[in-house]
Amino acid sequence: MDRLEDHLTYETHDYDVLVIGAGGAGLRAAIEASAGGVKVGLLCKSLLGKAHTVMAEGGIAAALSNVDDRDSWKVHFADTMRGGQYVNNWRMAELHAREAPDRVRELEAWGALFDRTPDGRILQRNFGGHKYPRLAHVGDRTGLEMIRTLQDHGIHRGIDVHMEFTVVTLLTDGGRVVGAFGYERERGRFKLFRAKATVLATGGIGRAYRITSNSWEGTGDGHALAYLAGAELMDMEFIQFHPTGMVWPPSVQGILVTEGVRGEGGVLRNSEGRRFMFDDIPENYRTQTADNPEEGWRYTQGDKNARRPPELLTRDHVARCIVREVKGGRGSPHGGVFLDIAWIKEKIPNAADHIRKKLPSMYHQFKELAGLDITTEAMEVGPTTHYVMGGVRVDSDTQMSTVPGLFAAGECAAGINGANRLGGNSLSDLLVFGQRAGEHAAIFARKNPGGRIDERQLDAASKHALRPFDHGQGGENPFKIQQELQGVMQDLVGIVREESEMRRALDGLEALNARAERAGITGHREYNNGWHTALDLANLLVVSQAITISALERKESRGGHFRTDYPEKDPAFAAFNIVVRRASDGAMQTARAPIADMPAELKRVIEENK
Ligand SMILES: Cc1cc2nc3c(=O)[nH]c(=O)nc-3n(C[C@H](O)[C@H](O)[C@H](O)COP(=O)(O)OP(=O)(O)OC[C@H]3O[C@@H](n4cnc5c(N)ncnc54)[C@H](O)[C@@H]3O)c2cc1C
Secondary structure, three states: EEEEEEOEEEEEEEEOOOOOOOOHHHHHHOOOOOOOOOOEEEEEOOOOOOOHHHHOOEEEEEEOOOOOOOOHHHHHHHHHHHHHHOOOOHHHHHHHHHHHHHHHHHHOOOOOOOOOOOOOOOOOOOOOOOOOOEEOOOOOOOOHHHHHHHHHHHHHHOOOEEOOEEEEEEEEEEOEEEEEEEEEOOOOEEEEEEHHHEEEEOOOOOOHHHOOOOOOOOOOOHHHHHHHHHOOOOOOOEEEEEEEEOOHHHOOOOOOOOOOHHHOOOOOOOOOOOHHHOOOOOOHHHEEOOOOOOHHHHOOOOOOOOOOOOHHOOHHHHHHHHHHHHHOOOOOOOOEEEEHHHHHHHOOOHHHHHHHHOOOHHHHHHHHHOOOOOOOOOOOEEEEEEEEEEOOOOOOOOOOEEEOOOOEEEHHHHOOOOOOOOOOOHHHHHHHHHHHHHHHHHHHHOOOOOOOHHHHHHHHHHHHHHHHHHHHHHOOOOHHHHHHHHHHHHHOOOOOOOOHHHHHHHHHHHHHHHHHHHHOOOOOOOOOOHHHHHHHHHHHHHHHHHHHHHHOEEEOOEEEEEEEEOOOOOOOOOOEEEEEOOOOOOOEEEEEOOOOOOOOOHHHHHHOOO
């Protein structure tokens, strides 16, 4: 398509429920909405089946109690709250823990082939922060199985799928979201979707950082779309830096090394060969953590009387311990530390076969990308930007945002994880809250007629989308701006933060914002990567600013947010979440949202499971 073609030429589609995003959350929401008897449209930037969820490795957390009958929703709830450092939305954490087992069993009924216990039940593995083996898994390819199953099931429900389509704006009518507008990535043509209810399931924001495990899709589109439509974001300061990403070679830096490696007995060592995680066990985890390597090993092999090794402490803590070793000059040659699973040959016969069976993707990943055999050598690993706990502020039961008609689920929504997410709790979150979002979006659509589409909003959106063509060759290079933005966030709002650096980040972001306004590209609208990047920039900038101003506001350290100028937790900050909203003059501002008092029953559950 010629870029000079009338900017208001577009195809129109009508749905009751529009789901933006076809990862686990979007697919599950679409299935549920369709089961509610309404017409559903599903949009995604990549091909169906290729959403970021497909990369998930370790498993889905659900208290099925198949491997350890001491597990229950209560223990899962308490683990999630402790991991989130008690600023989670406790109602979401409760719903999640209670409903995850049913959602996993349902996935199995729809055809997911989980690994099995000897007596044929769904096998569950250990993961950081979970007291008992809890992660239902398919080797280390759980996300692939999840997506395959949901996709098959969804297709048979007659959901309309529009692949390789990017939403650039949500349309509003009197403060309610009534549709979405965007372009086909392949042909560059615009499309308008009218919808009575819209579910955002757009995933994470990892691409705002230089080192990330996230796929190219993680540009925070849903966060920005919601914010610009008037919704509130919450907990944006809480970013999870996964402790184990690849650090070498540079081309693969950031790619995830699943926590499953540590769950299967892998240990972290520094350049002196020391298991440094034993040196720093936080007080609130001390009673649950092994105090010697032998006990830790027994835990990974299912000994119910053993406590977890310190390598399976929460991700924020493990990541900071790794940074400490590297900064202390005890790192590996390429700036990480060593993760060793090969050592288990001292413990079990046929260790190499065992590792290849339990961790097939990790084996191939290191063999192919780093020329390293994990059955005989230690890996080099370091922290990588992995997950955003923050997102669209939603109602715990319905997943509706603060804007009527707009729902959010999965990684782009906030609440369940608080200050830090436990591994495995995302895939279960996608199922539990995807289902809820779909159900309640369908209810909303049945109760409310379609809204009015404002031509002026469409006009502004299409002009905005085409502006990079107008700036052309003389404009700013969008790739360069994106690279600089990632540098700002990585270096100034990363794992370890402080006031002056974050203030510099804000200045840097403001300058980049001005340059992004002048981003220019050449060529036509068909599969133009420069164009896609220029449009992604606006979202990345919104998200980066939200992270930075929230991080400045939280003057303490908690979970994924660590400040050298406020290195301790401050109980006063446990009383509220930080929300970000757009003021009437268009400025981004923060506010403190008090956390509702937890019912006595849930408090008791936490006490009993301390
Ligand atoms: C390597 C890796 C391993 C992981 N392993 C685990 C694990 O074992 N267990 C666990 O619980 N979690 C794991 N996670 C985290 C988990 O995979 C993610 O949090 C989760 O998959 C996010 O799912 P989602 O449905 O919210 O979004 P995604 O799967 O990210 O899907 C987002 C969808 O939105 C679409 N989209 C985005 N923007 C737009 C737009 N503007 N217009 C149209 N469509 C759009 C995308 O195309 C995509 O279809 C892992 C993460 C990584 C990176």
